[in-house]
Structures are given as C-alpha cells and as structure tokens.
Amino acid sequence: MARLAGKVAVVTGGGNGLGRATALRFAEEGAAVVVADLLDGAGEETVRLIESAGGRATFVSVDVTSRADNDRMARTAIEAFDGLHVVVTAAGVATGEYVSGDLEGAQKAMRARFEPDPARGFVDLDLDDWQSVLDINLTGTLKSLQACVAAMLDHGCAAGGSLVTIASIGAKHPDAGSLQYGASKAGVWWITKKLARDLVGKGIRVNSIGPGFIETNMTAIMQFMPPARLDHILGQIPMGRMGTPLEIANAALFLASDEASYFTGEILHPDGGFFTD
Numbered sequence: 141m142a143r144l145a146g147k148v149a150v151v152t153g154g155g156n157g158l159g160r161a162t163a164l165r166f167a168e169e170g171a172a173v174v175v176a177d178l179l180d181g182a183g184e185e186t187v188r189l190i191e192s193a194g195g196r197a198t199f200v201s202v203d204v205t206s207r208a209d210n211d212r213m214a215r216t217a218i219e220a221f222d223g224l225h226v227v228v229t230a231a232g233v234a235t236g237e238y239v240s241g242d243l244e245g246a247q248k249a250m251r252a253r254f255e256p257d258p259a260r261g262f263v264d265l266d267l268d269d270w271q272s273v274l275d276i277n278l279t280g281t282l283k284s285l286q287a288c289v290a291a292m293l294d295h296g297c298a299a300g301g302s303l304v305t306i307a308s309i310g311a312k313h314p315d316a317g318s319l320q321y322g323a324s325k326a327g328v329w330w331i332t333k334k335l336a337r338d339l340v341g342k343g344i345r346v347n348s349i350g351p352g353f354i355e356t357n358m359t360a361i362m363q364f365m366p367p368a369r370l371d372h373i374l375g376q377i378p379m380g381r382m383g384t385p386l387e388i389a390n391a392a393l394f395l396a397s398d399e400a401s402y403f404t405g406e407i408l409h410p411d412g413g414f415f416t417d
C-alpha cells in the first residue's frame with residue numbers, strides 16, 4: 141500500500157532541490173501534488189517528471205511572500221484534487237538576491253558572507269538583505285501555512301493532516317549560514333513548535349526538518365569557498381559527505397505519513413551526524 145495513498149500535498153519550492161525531491165517522492169507514494177514555485181520552468185519540469193512516472197501533479201506559480209499567491213496555491217489543491225492533507229514548505233533562499241540555479245549571482249551575493257572579520261561583517265550587515273531573507277524564509281513560510289491551514293479547516297480535511305517545515309541546522313548552530321539565514325530558520329522552527337500546540341486540537345501534526353549540508357543549487361556555491369573554509373565545514377560532518385535531496389525527501393515522507401502519528405512539534409536533523417557534538 142502506498143504510504144500517501146489518497147493524500148493531497150502542497151510543496152512550496154517544489155521546482156528545485158529538496159522541494160522537487162519531496163514532490164517526486166510523495167507522488168511515488170500515491171499523493172497528488174501541488175508543486176508551487178517562483179520559477180515557472182523549474183516547477184513545470186517537476187510536474188512533467190511526476191506525470192511521466194505515472195503520478196498526479198499540477199504547478200502553481202507562487203511567490204511565498206504574497207498572501208494572494210499562497211491563497212491561490214491552497215485553493216488549487218482543493219479545486220484540482222478535492223483535498224489538502226500535507227504541506228511541505230521548502231521555498232527558501234540563502235540571501236535576498238538568491239535565484240536558484242544562478243550560480244554567478246549566488247557567488248557574488250555570498251561574497252559578503254565570508255568576510256574574514258566577523259565583527260566587521262556584523263557591523264556592515266546589509267539590512268535590506270536581512271529583511272528579504274526574513275520575508276521569504278520566515279514570513280513566507282508563515283503565509284504558506286496560514287493559507288493552507290485555512291483551506292484544510294474550511295474544506296473539512298484537517299484531521300490527519302501533516303505540516304512539515306524546512307528549517308536548517310542553521311536554526312540552532314551559528315556556523316551554518318549567515319546571521320539572517322540562521323535567524324529566519326530559528327523562526328521557522330519556533331513557528332513549528334507553536335503551531336504544533338495550536339493545531340493539535342484539529343488533528344494536524346506539525347514538524348520540521350533541519351537538514352545539514354545537502355547537494356542542491358543552494359550549496360553549489362560552496363565549491364567557490366576558500367578551501368580552508370570548505371574543509372572546516374566538511375570536517376564537522378562525521379559522515380564526511382554532504383546529503384542528497386532524496387535523503388531529505390525520505391524524512392519528509394516519514395513525517396507526512398501516518399507512520400509519524402505520534403510526532404508533533406519535533407525537528408529531525410538529517411545532517412550526517414553534525415549535531416553529535
């Protein structure tokens with residue numbers, strides 16, 4: 141029996157990386173998937189991959205910072221597939237200017253991140269970038285969840301529902317991303333814990349995944365890091381390698397499915413042992 145048979149899932153950031161791997165994995169396990177992303181071509185490609193494997197999916201062009209877009213995304217699940225049971229919020233950015241797949245732009249935007257003097261980096265922190273990262277990663281996650289929970293309650297499909305947010309090891313560790321990135325992900329983790337309590341009465345479980353370093357467009361930039369910095373990062377991973385998007389998708393599948401029926405307000409860290417210290 142497929143593990144998500146009869147379920148309808150929304151995956152934000154479903155056009156690339158962890159979101160795409162999750163959308164594909166969910167469809168393999170029987171879910172109908174609403175793939176939401178800012179990048180139309182990438183999101184449509186995810187749908188094509190799902191459909192060519194015999195699954196069901198539809199694409200919605202969404203900027204998670206827009207409440208109207210999030211409402212349309214949730215409505216699409218109800219209108220196209222007559223339900224909404226699982227939500228994974230994987231849309232996210234490393235910097236305010238980050239565009240998934242634009243390696244050159246990412247390299248430029250991330251240069252400031254590796255300021256050799258961290259005190260100087262703090263004093264010179266770009267407040268516009270701070271705001272953009274929080275708007276997308278933190279408030280964007282909140283708006284996606286608000287729209288989806290509203291649809292689940294209105295449509296009478298809340299009971300048995302599962303929300304899975306994507307935080308990061310950066311939510312708890314200061315050496316895994318910029319100040320604004322870590323703050324946004326700590327906020328995502330906080331929303332997760334608070335919502336777990338607020339929604340328990342409706343039968344909705346709310347959990348988070350805090351991945352370590354995973355091979356996606358977001359981490360492709362690491363190849364341009366100073367070698368000593370890269371060695372320092374990889375040296376903190378006992379498994380000695382980065383993770384794959386599928387390894388995160390499998391964690392999301394577990395939390396989304398009824399197998400995780402006693403999990404709520406929890407964060408899983410697929411991180412190769414990063415948090416063993």
Ligand SMILES: NC(=O)c1ccc[n+]([C@@H]2O[C@H](COP(=O)([O-])OP(=O)(O)OC[C@H]3O[C@@H](n4cnc5c(N)ncnc54)[C@H](O)[C@@H]3O)[C@@H](O)[C@H]2O)c1
Pocket residue numbers: 152153154155156157158159176177178179182202203204205229230231232233234239240241276280306307308309350351352353354355356357358359
């Ligand atoms: N790759 C890692 O090592 C890693 C580790 C921890 C957490 N994460 C988190 O996982 C999530 C997915 O990242 P990824 O590594 O797959 O990166 P990615 O760039 O491959 O995918 C991110 C997707 O989000 C979409 N997106 C960005 N801004 C959006 C917006 N405003 N509205 C809608 N969609 C938007 C992008 O277009 C892209 O398709 C992010 O939240 C990221 O912070 C990644």
